[in-house]
Amino acid sequence: MNSSVSSVSVALTTKDTGVETAPLMHADRVCKTFDTPGGKKIPALDGVSLKIFQGRVTGLVGADGAGKTTLIRIAAGLLVPTAGQMTLLGLDSVDHSLEIQSRVGYMPQKFGLYQDLTVIENLRLYADLQGVALKTRHDRFDKLLTMTDLAPYTKRRAGALSGGMKQKLGLACALVKSPELLLLDEPTVGVDPVSRRELWKIVYDLVEKDRIGVLVSTAYLDEAQRCDQVKVLHQGRLLAQGSPDSFTAGMQGRVFLAAPDEQMRARQIYTRLAGQEGIADATIRSGRVRVVLNSPLSPENGNNQETGKQKIASLLNRSASTITTAVPVFEDAFMALIPRGDAQLHTPSTDQDKPWTPEPSSGEDAAVITNNLCKKFGDFTAVSNLTLDVRRGEIFGLLGPNGAGKSTTFRMLCGLLPATSGEIRVAGRNLRRSRAKARARLGYMAQQFSLYGQLSVKENFKFFGRAYGLSGKQLKIRMAWAFAEFGLDPWQDKPAGALPGGYKQRLSMATALLHEPDILFLDEPTSGVDPFARREFWLRINGFAEQGVTVIVTTHFMEEAEYCDRMVIISRGKTLAMGTPGEIRSLARTPENPDPTMDDAFIALSQGDRP
Amino acid sequence: MTRFFMRLFGVLRKETLQILRDPSSIILALVMPLVLLIIFGYGVSLDAEHVPMVLVNNDKGPMSRELAARFAGSANFKIKTAGSMTQAQSLVLARKAEGIIILQNNFTAILGGAAAGTGTGYLAPVQVIINGTDANRARLIEGYIKSIGAKWASMRVARGQTAMAPLVSISQRIWFNEAAISRYFLIPGLITLIMTLIGILLTALVIAREWERGTMEAMLVTPLRKVDILLGKTLPYYFLGMFGMGMSVVVGTTLFGVPFRGSVGALVGLSSLFLLTCLGFGLFLSAAIRIQFVAAQISIVAGYLPAFFLSGLIFDLESTPKFIQIISYIFPARYFVTIAHTLFAAGDVWPVLLPNAMVLAFMAFLFLGLAYRKMSKRLE
Numbered sequence: 001m002n003s004s005v006s007s008v009s010v011a012l013t014t015k016d017t018g019v020e021t022a023p024l025m026h027a028d029r030v031c032k033t034f035d036t037p038g039g040k041k042i043p044a045l046d047g048v049s050l051k052i053f054q055g056r057v058t059g060l061v062g063a064d065g066a067g068k069t070t071l072i073r074i075a076a077g078l079l080v081p082t083a084g085q086m087t088l089l090g091l092d093s094v095d096h097s098l099e100i101q102s103r104v105g106y107m108p109q110k111f112g113l114y115q116d117l118t119v120i121e122n123l124r125l126y127a128d129l130q131g132v133a134l135k136t137r138h139d140r141f142d143k144l145l146t147m148t149d150l151a152p153y154t155k156r157r158a159g160a161l162s163g164g165m166k167q168k169l170g171l172a173c174a175l176v177k178s179p180e181l182l183l184l185d186e187p188t189v190g191v192d193p194v195s196r197r198e199l200w201k202i203v204y205d206l207v208e209k210d211r212i213g214v215l216v217s218t219a220y221l222d223e224a225q226r227c228d229q230v231k232v233l234h235q236g237r238l239l240a241q242g243s244p245d246s247f248t249a250g251m252q253g254r255v256f257l258a259a260p261d262e263q264m265r266a267r268q269i270y271t272r273l274a275g276q277e278g279i280a281d282a283t284i285r286s287g288r289v290r291v292v293l294n295s296p297l298s299p300e301n302g303n304n305q306e307t308g309k310q311k312i313a314s315l316l317n318r319s320a321s322t323i324t325t326a327v328p329v330f331e332d333a334f335m336a337l338i339p340r341g342d343a344q345l346h347t348p349s350t351d352q353d354k355p356w357t358p359e360p361s362s363g364e365d366a367a368v369i370t371n372n373l374c375k376k377f378g379d380f381t382a383v384s385n386l387t388l389d390v391r392r393g394e395i396f397g398l399l400g401p402n403g404a405g406k407s408t409t410f411r412m413l414c415g416l417l418p419a420t421s422g423e424i425r426v427a428g429r430n431l432r433r434s435r436a437k438a439r440a441r442l443g444y445m446a447q448q449f450s451l452y453g454q455l456s457v458k459e460n461f462k463f464f465g466r467a468y469g470l471s472g473k474q475l476k477i478r479m480a481w482a483f484a485e486f487g488l489d490p491w492q493d494k495p496a497g498a499l500p501g502g503y504k505q506r507l508s509m510a511t512a513l514l515h516e517p518d519i520l521f522l523d524e525p526t527s528g529v530d531p532f533a534r535r536e537f538w539l540r541i542n543g544f545a546e547q548g549v550t551v552i553v554t555t556h557f558m559e560e561a562e563y564c565d566r567m568v569i570i571s572r573g574k575t576l577a578m579g580t581p582g583e584i585r586s587l588a589r590t591p592e593n594p595d596p597t598m599d600d601a602f603i604a605l606s607q608g609d610r611p
Numbered sequence: 612m613t614r615f616f617m618r619l620f621g622v623l624r625k626e627t628l629q630i631l632r633d634p635s636s637i638i639l640a641l642v643m644p645l646v647l648l649i650i651f652g653y654g655v656s657l658d659a660e661h662v663p664m665v666l667v668n669n670d671k672g673p674m675s676r677e678l679a680a681r682f683a684g685s686a687n688f689k690i691k692t693a694g695s696m697t698q699a700q701s702l703v704l705a706r707k708a709e710g711i712i713i714l715q716n717n718f719t720a721i722l723g724g725a726a727a728g729t730g731t732g733y734l735a736p737v738q739v740i741i742n743g744t745d746a747n748r749a750r751l752i753e754g755y756i757k758s759i760g761a762k763w764a765s766m767r768v769a770r771g772q773t774a775m776a777p778l779v780s781i782s783q784r785i786w787f788n789e790a791a792i793s794r795y796f797l798i799p800g801l802i803t804l805i806m807t808l809i810g811i812l813l814t815a816l817v818i819a820r821e822w823e824r825g826t827m828e829a830m831l832v833t834p835l836r837k838v839d840i841l842l843g844k845t846l847p848y849y850f851l852g853m854f855g856m857g858m859s860v861v862v863g864t865t866l867f868g869v870p871f872r873g874s875v876g877a878l879v880g881l882s883s884l885f886l887l888t889c890l891g892f893g894l895f896l897s898a899a900i901r902i903q904f905v906a907a908q909i910s911i912v913a914g915y916l917p918a919f920f921l922s923g924l925i926f927d928l929e930s931t932p933k934f935i936q937i938i939s940y941i942f943p944a945r946y947f948v949t950i951a952h953t954l955f956a957a958g959d960v961w962p963v964l965l966p967n968a969m970v971l972a973f974m975a976f977l978f979l980g981l982a983y984r985k986m987s988k989r990l991e
Contacts, residue, residue: 076832078990097988102834112821112829114625116632121625128621129612129833157632173829 022090023051024181024213025075029384030084032236035445044070047084052181052215053468059227061334063530064502069109074188075215078108089180100521102130105179107428108325109186115159119150119169122158123176130177135260143171147202163574182206184216188223189525190556192401193570193599194606197239200226213218221331221531228331234338244330251328252337253305254293254313258323260499264316264343267542267563273315276537278386281335283535284562286595287582292332325571335531366425367392367519367550368413373422375408382408384573386422390552390566392518395545397567401605405573407447407482408553410523413552414444427518440468443517455496457488457507460496461514468515482510502533509540520544526560540561558598569605576605613930614735618835622843630816630847639929644805644859651797652867659751661689665699665708668692672719678737681763687755691963699777702740710741723888795870800924802916805859806882809852811896811914812907818844819906827901831988845863845890852886853879873954879934881954881964884971885947889914891978892943898985907966918944923952943974981987 032045045067052058060068073079074086077097086093088100100395113122123144127137145151148168153161159167167187174182184203188196200223205508207211216227224230226246232240240247261267274282281292293308305325311517313320368390375383383405388395398406411417413424415438424430429438451460461482465475473589483489486506491499494509505525512520526534534557542563545551553564561567561581568578581598588596588604596604620939630636666682668675682689682810691708693699702708721735738936743749762991821827829842860878863869871878892914900906929938930969939945946967953963 074991077988078831080989080991082882099838101832104832106832108825108828108832110828112823112826114629114826115824116629117625121628125621125625126829126833128624129830129835130618131617131834170829191969322741497849 007074021054023053024089025052025215027051027071028076028085030074030081030086032067032074032079033082042126043236043247045074045081048233048236048238049084050231050238050241052213053229053460054180054213055207055211056228057203057214057216058231059084059224060215060231060233061219061221061224062100062233062239063338063532064284065235065530066231066234069185069468071233072106072183072215072217076103076104076183076547087144092134103176103179104181104183105174105177106183107170107174107185111167111173113166113170113173116157117147118155118157119161120154122173122183126173126176132177132197140176140178144175147205148172149198149331156265162195164191164198166194167191167199168202171199175206177461178212180212182212182214182216184214186217186219189219190402192404192556192606193558193602195219195401196223196599212373218358219530221334223331225330230336232334240337242441242449247330247333247337248328250547251292251309253325253329254295254336255332256291256308256323257295257326258289258312258316260289261318261322263318267299269316270563271539272547273312274535276315278311280359281332281535283559285559286585286597287562290326290332294336331531342596366390367427368395368396368466368552369425370413370425373409373412373419373424375405375412375417376420377608378579381445381588383412383570383571386568386570387577388568388578390519392550392551393545393548394565395541395551395553395563397561397564398552399556399558399561399567400554400570401556403572404556406556406570407523409570410521410552410554414521415439440515441518442519443512443515444514444519445522445525447527449504449508451508451511453503454495456493456495457493457499460511464511465514478514478516482514486510502529502536505529505533509537517549519550519552520532522551524554524556526555526557532558553595557601561598569602571602571606575600615836615839616717618839619842622835622839624848626843630851632711636813636851639816640809640855640975641858641873643808644855645862645873647801647805648798648859648862648866651801652863653792653936657750657756661688662687662713662755662808662815663689663691663692663708664748664751664752665702665711666690667694667696667699667713669716670714670718670720671716671771674719674722674735677712678718678760678763681759682756685755685759687752687759703740709748710739712756713738713740715963721722735916739777756761761937792868794867794954796923798859798867798869799955800922800948802856802859802863802951803885803924803947804918805855805920806852806886806947807889807914807918809848809855810886811893812910813851814844814848814890814893815897815900815906815910816903817848818894819901819903822901823903828990832989834990837986837988839892840986841979845887845979846893848890849883849886852889853882856886869955872958874959877959877964878954881950881968882947884968884975885943885950888943888971888978891975894982895978898982898987917942921945922948924948943971944976946970 026049029047029049030045031043031047033041033043035041043066048071055245060071061125062068068081068191074093075088075140076082077093077100080094089103091100092327093100095503097164114125115536117125120141123141127140132352142342144156146170148165150165150169150172154439158166161169171184171187174184182203188199191199203214203216207214212602218224228246230241230247231238252339258269258271259302264272266284266287266289270282273289273291278294279291279296281290283290293311307319307516309325312323349487366389368388370386370388373383373386386409388396398409399405405521408417409538412419413426415426426438452463456478461479462475465471465478470478483492486509488503488507488510493508496504499507509522512522526537529537538560541551541553546567555561561584563571564581566580569576569584569586577587583604584601585596585598588601590596593600630640635852666679668679670887677691679690682688692711693702696711696713699708699711700711703711715735718735718737723863737756739753741749741752741928784901817828820944821830860871864871893910896909896913900909917939918924921928921939921942924944928939928945932938950964950971951966953960957963
């Protein structure tokens, strides 16, 4: 956690005690149902009541489809509630939307910057639309540009800005007329950690100086921890609310750390613990496995910690003294709080469960080797001088913010995009010469859902299986395996397009694995997926890697790097660092921060590499 | 009021900058009309010239040679001679000729007999075989051949070579497009097409793109009124459309020499009405459709294709089945094609222009009104 940000939030909580004036925003039993084309009604919000106050940052968290975006859109006057009332600044959101819109700033998930317009032209446009007086405009622009560090780029087109700069410009546009309430819908998705921290600093400065109120929805649970108030939505209902501390208070003695030893690597510990009875959450953080227990194990508080340690130790066949307690964070509370219907995971542990045995190494130990790989699109260098080697059976991560060059690298590795210069060998074959042969050994899962939505799950399997040369009995066996392994049995005859988000992702992955590839390429498999599906996904990946499949995966979630054996961090086409998660974290180790996170590492690495 | 102008100018400035910086709208608004003009002006011609034909003359008499020379001398045909029918057929099959003209071996004899008043009959048959793959062209060729035959016959009468005179002599004269050049008819119609493209396709695409890129959502949460959005979207594309129209007229009259007999005022006024109808329809579409691909599909099916086929631009509506004619009345393009044809060929003939203009005014009002009603400041 960044020290400057936490000090701000402390300052705020002290101020907060006095604030109990009229709420800036008041949702009173707000309901919203959407009609599907099939005539079904889907409830997105089901009687949500909450208040947002001035001078506070209120976080809105929840799984995908919990209703976060719908709630914010109703507040912005973009949607009309089916029932209940939404009041902003004392005005009804339906009857007075124009008045509200001139006093509230809103930044949608996909912020509407005009890519063809320059930074200053975008600002000017929103100033015109908001009716900002010409006299005050100059000062306001100056202030916003300084705040967002965009002053040197006023003449640059928005389309040519980096992801983080775009978000900051979007925020500046939403702030062009000093709003009284700021609504932010997932403002930091896909943004690099440096820009994320900068965005949050801007928001906190505003709250402190201008005393505005902020409602921000976020998929990053560490960000929720920095909010003054957190509202947890689940399936359209308000599940819990309070300060982050009130959430973590109940978690004391339920969060533990298990460090790897000679017998078990962190990933093995993680695979062993995840999904077990009584365990709400298991993740790999800073090289150790963080375990959250479902509920206090015994009524006596004193024994709580010891029983927890013993429980975990017994699952790992080691002594309880090797398990340490950890300070709970909001994420732990959140994972323990949300009821999970589909939590039971199938983890391949026995030999019968083995999905397949990858082809024995054909002399070469490396699955993928690149040497000074470059890709240029016109003048723009998307990837420069990337040299890496991925060993057989390892999980290799390609990390970086949006626009770093991850997908371009990926497409070159899969042979979908020719490299401008440099060499690539995949599965011992030179991609320039024997592309088709190399491809038959690859499984590829694209970033977007790229299966046939109108075909059923079974038909998709049949089609892709045959496309990869499977047929007859072999295809049947593989399909049966996929249905069982990915829990897709009940969905066999449903059109793939009608599956819920998490199942679509499972189907994509199952399809990529049908032909028993040696190397699995996964492009942003966890993007746009909620924390639960992300955990399930990593557990599965882990399982395949344990069976000897080489996995190469891209992600913009820095903490997911912990699941990789080794990784490379890239930013704007350049390689920042390569190594094991531990090695990379150690690069950021300082006396002040002896136990840095992956985010800290990225920030440390990208110092001196700023635009 | 000042707020209103501030918002309006803000949107207008943004639209203008976007048009100027986005190559695709420039291509659609300026390059596309030029391409269409050149294709229609040079490439598409409904006249048949230098049609390759094979002549098989089995008669060695003077009359058949005289008629053959008439065919050969016509600008409509490029005549090759063949010695036999088989040879002629193979030329047609090889697509080297579009038809065969056969003069029988007793051609002169029959006509000579007719002249002497003793022969077996007055009619000397000329057999004509035409490749009918393109039915319109075949009919055109047939007409040319008939008219050459008729002209030759009447000339013979004048020279007193035959007693047979045609019973009725038709003296033909075409008005307005005196030389019957199809280009004079196509280019005014083309302006309709160009304005439809800019008015419907470009507008619908541009707004759908705003939805796809998420800029519309950000726009909707500003205190922008529906009127601001409507005006902000209409005005830039109105000027773009009028520019395309003006360019087409200038290119049409100068490069292709199409006569323009109406007044500029009437042209600007009436095409504005048509353009507003198109813009209204485009805006109405885009209020409902938020995906560029679908917007393009629908504006082509509901805007471009009717403007092409159901407006009288290429096919004469009078000769289509009744129900097609009825359907054509719901498309604004029909009215503007009539207006454009009238303005170019005949001039400001208000008895023709006015009724069409009234229908367009009504449609413009209707579509803009519908667009206004359909447009919402909400996402649903």
